Amino acid sequence: MSKALKWRDSYVKFGFTKVIRDGVDCAQCLHCSVVMANASLRPSKLSNHRDKVHPQRKDDNIDALSTKRARYDREATLPKFGFRAEEKPALQSSYEVAYRIVKCKKPHTIAEELIKPCTEKMVELMIGPEAKKIIQHVSLSNDTIRRRIDDMAADVCRQVCCEIKQSTxxxxxxxxxxxxxxxxxxxxxxxxxxxxxxxxxxxxxxxxxxxxxxxxxxxxxxxxxxxxxxxxxxxxxxxxxxxxxxxxxxxxxxxxxxxxxxxxxxxxxCSLHRYALASKTLPPHLLEVMDVAVKVINFIRAKAKNHRLFQLLANEMGAQHVGLLFYTKVRWLSRGKCLSRLYELRLETEIFLRENENNLHVHFDNEEFVMMLDYLADIFGRLNEMNQSLQGHDVTASDV
Incomplete structure (x- = not known):
């Protein structure tokens, strides 16, 4: 990403004045109000615009141009055309909003569609109409929020890369x-x-x-x-x-x-990946229990009607939880959580399966099956605790 160019007062002789867009210096023609990009802040490009578009202005006196520039800014022509220098509080506020949007993983349009209108209304009611006009200066459009996020991400990346290069x-x-x-x-x-x-x-x-x-x-x-x-x-x-x-x-x-x-x-x-792979292999008798548990969960959760009826049954019986959890094979924490929930709701599950004439209810009458289900839930629960303990900062290979 190229470095932003800075405005120089000598550029007035080319018939331009300074404006700020998205926090960077830009040049606006005093004669046609065209705003040049930051990359055009070079004498060659500014003079080229003057010579091609306004050849009759080539011999204008610099004092006359300076006077015209002062009158141009004083008479508020720039705001009339929609170009206003961003003040630091407004610019900082825009970055703060962008930071919170990306931190909460919300769409960029939420700033323009929800945050800014709500803020303007609250400020107008609590402080007054004048304060609302100040809030309106904060740029929160969809494209602006995207640029703010890209700027912050690039800045963080530069800091991390510099720290890596400076590390001993x-x-x-x-x-x-x-x-x-x-x-x-x-x-x-x-x-x-x-x-x-x-x-x-x-x-x-x-x-x-x-x-x-x-x-x-x-x-x-x-x-x-x-x-x-x-x-x-x-x-x-x-x-x-x-x-x-x-x-x-x-x-x-x-x-x-x-x-x-x-x-x-x-x-x-990766140690986490090794443990996840190791836990996928089960002995045949435990694998059978796991397969039955998945079938039971799918029977109740796969259909919306069964899920609603099971929730009503669990509520009536005063269960701590009112629903089962889906099993997702690619997530290693899923197995322990869904088995633990099924074991805690085993009585409600047995009644529901019997009322719906599902033959899987006979497994919950088998003490050996319930014992192995409890064993699996306990083992995978401990594996989940171990996997979570291996994550986080300051964990070394020796700890793992």
């Missing part, structure tokens, strides 16, 4: 490839590095893989990010990935390609 120790890089709800493949990277004698963990980037998810695609994204932010593999010592072949393949994996170019880099398999 080489950093560690953690990579994970995942698919979001829109079926877009994302490559996510986290960095762990030393700052002022303490270890710090920060999000590095999240880039979309538009087509394939091969090793070359992963490496191209990482290399591109390093090039843009002036980073090198000399700044990194370790890579942590999951068990995907594209990541840890012996011949063509991402880690192998990096080690071929930078032999000093070491690698490891």
């Amino acid at each position: 120790l080489q950093a560690s890089l953690q990579l994970d490839e995942s698919t979001d709800t829109a079926l877009e493949s994302q490559l996510i990277a986290f960095a762990r590095y030393e700052k002022e004698g303490k270890m710090k963990e920060e999000f590095l980037f999240c880039n979309t893989l538009p087509t394939t998810r091969t090793t070359k695609d992963f490496k191209a994204i990482v290399d591109s990010f390093f090039e843009v932010n002036v980073l090198s593999w000399q700044n990194f010592k370790h890579i942590c990935t999951d068990g995907a072949p594209a990541m840890i393949g012996v011949k063509g994996g991402f880690v192998s390609l990096v080690k071929n170019e930078w032999p000093h880099v070491t690698s490891s398999h």
